[in-house]
Amino acid sequence: MKKKRGLLLACSLLLAVLTAGCGRGTGEAGGIKTVRIYQFKVEISEALAKLKTEFEKEHPDIRLEIQSVGGGSDYGASLRAKFSSGDEPDIFTIGGNNERDMWLEYLEDLSGEAWAKDVKPLAAEQMTVNGKLYGMPMNLEGYGFIYNKDLFKQAGITQKPLTLTALREAAEKLKAAGFTPFANGYQEWFVLGNHNVNVAFAQQPDPESFIAGLTDGSKRFAGDPVFSKWLSLLDLTVEYGNKNPLSTDYNTQVTMVASGEAAMMQQGNWTQGQIDGIDPDLNLGILPMPIDDTPEDNDKLYVGVPSNWVVNKFSPVKEEAKVFLDWLVTSETGKKYITKEFQFIPALDSIKGTEEDLGALGSEVLEYTDKDQALTWNWSRLPNGMPQELSSSIQGYLGGKLTKEGMLKEFQVNWDNLSVQ
Structure with a gap:
C-alpha cells in the first residue's frame, strides 16, 4: 500500500512539473495559432470582440482570445496571479515607468517594429529604457x-x-x-x-x-x-x-x-x-x-498614456502577437476602431482622428499635444x-x-x- 501511494505521489509530482514547464502550451492547434490578450479597459470589450472578428477574417491562421478585467476588479493583482500560475498571456496591458520596470524581464523589445517611429515622443517616453521601446501606447488622454x-x-x-x-x-x-x-x-x-x-x-x-x-x-x-x-x-x-x-x-x-x-x-x-x-x-x-x-x-x-500594449517575450506566439499589434495601428480597419469605435486619441502620428470621432474634448487634448503644450x-x-x-x-x-x-x-x-x- 505504501508503494502504491508513493507511486501515485511521484506521478502527481511529475505531472505538476511537466504542467508548470509547459505553461500555456505552444498556442497552436491544427495549424492555427492562438494569441491570448489580457487587458483592463472593460469599456472597449464589446468593440474588441468585433475587432477580433475583423482581424481573424484577414488572418485565418491566427485566433485572438481576449479577456478584459477591470471596472472595479484589481487588474494588476489578477495579472500577477496569471503569471504566478504559469497562465501567461501573450499580449497584456500595463502602465509606464514603475510598472514598466516591474514587468521589464517579460517585455519584448518593440523598437524595431514599423509603427514604432510614429509613436508621439510624449507617449513613448514612459515605455522607453536605454533607447528601447517596450510597449505600444494604447491611446492618449x-x-x-x-x-x-x-x-x-x-x-x-x-x-x-x-x-x-x-x-x-x-x-x-x-x-x-x-x-x-x-x-x-x-x-x-x-x-x-x-x-x-x-x-x-x-x-x-x-x-x-x-x-x-x-x-x-x-x-x-x-x-x-x-x-x-x-x-x-x-x-x-x-x-x-x-x-x-x-x-x-x-x-x-x-x-x-x-x-x-x-x-x-x-x-x-x-x-x-x-x-x-x-x-x-x-x-x-x-x-x-x-x-x-x-x-x-x-x-x-x-x-x-493610461495603458500600453506589451508582448510577452517568452510567448511561443510572440511573432503572431506582433502581427496583431502592427495590424491594429497600420490597417484601415484597425485605425477606424481606434478612433471611431474606441474613441481613443491616437498616440501615433500616423493615425488621425476627427472631432466627430474623438469629441470636442478629445480633439482639444490632441491639439494641445500636437502644439507641444x-x-x-x-x-x-x-x-x-x-x-x-x-x-x-x-x-x-x-x-x-x-x-x-x-x-x-x-x-x-x-x-x-x-x-x-
Whole structure:
C-alpha cells in the first residue's frame, strides 16, 4: 500500500512539473495559432470582440482570445496571479515607468517594429529604457478644467482664464450669474492623488529630477515654491466649489456639469461619453489649470498614456502577437476602431482622428499635444501606494484635520516610508 501511494505521489509530482514547464502550451492547434490578450479597459470589450472578428477574417491562421478585467476588479493583482500560475498571456496591458520596470524581464523589445517611429515622443517616453521601446501606447488622454462655454458666455467671460487671477475673476462672474463655478469630486482618491497633485509635480522645471530628489533627500515638499502655488489653485476650487466636495463622487461631479448646474470640473476627455449620454449638445472645452499669473507657462494641459500594449517575450506566439499589434495601428480597419469605435486619441502620428470621432474634448487634448503644450503625468513615477497616501492627506487638509504645513509634512513622511520599501 505504501508503494502504491508513493507511486501515485511521484506521478502527481511529475505531472505538476511537466504542467508548470509547459505553461500555456505552444498556442497552436491544427495549424492555427492562438494569441491570448489580457487587458483592463472593460469599456472597449464589446468593440474588441468585433475587432477580433475583423482581424481573424484577414488572418485565418491566427485566433485572438481576449479577456478584459477591470471596472472595479484589481487588474494588476489578477495579472500577477496569471503569471504566478504559469497562465501567461501573450499580449497584456500595463502602465509606464514603475510598472514598466516591474514587468521589464517579460517585455519584448518593440523598437524595431514599423509603427514604432510614429509613436508621439510624449507617449513613448514612459515605455522607453536605454533607447528601447517596450510597449505600444494604447491611446492618449488629457485633463484640465472641463468647462461649459455657454455658461461662460452667459456670465460675461469672453477670454479663457490662463492665470490664477483670471480664473478667480471668472469664478466670481459665474457665481454672480447663479452658477456653481467648480464641481469638485474630491471623494475620489484618483481625482486628488493622481490628477490634482500632479499639477505640482508636472509644473516642476524637471519633474523626474524633482521626484528623484524627494527620494534621495535633496528635495522636500515643505518650502517648494511650485507646491505652494498649487495649493493656491486647490484652495480656489474649494472656495468657489460645490458644498461637501469630500462626499461628492465622480458620477455626481460629472452630472453637475452635464446638467448645467456647475460650469467647470477637473476631469479629462474620458468623460465625453458620459456627458453626451446626459446632454450631447453641450458646448464644452478644456481649460488649463493655472497656478500663478504667467499665462505662457500655464496654457498647457496634462497629457499621458493610461495603458500600453506589451508582448510577452517568452510567448511561443510572440511573432503572431506582433502581427496583431502592427495590424491594429497600420490597417484601415484597425485605425477606424481606434478612433471611431474606441474613441481613443491616437498616440501615433500616423493615425488621425476627427472631432466627430474623438469629441470636442478629445480633439482639444490632441491639439494641445500636437502644439507641444502638454505637461506630463507623473503618478506612475511615485513610490507604490503614494498617490493614495497623497489623496488621504489632501482630504485631511480639505476636511480641516490638517494645516497646509501638516499636510506637506505628511506627504514627506509617507514618501520617505514608501520609497525605502
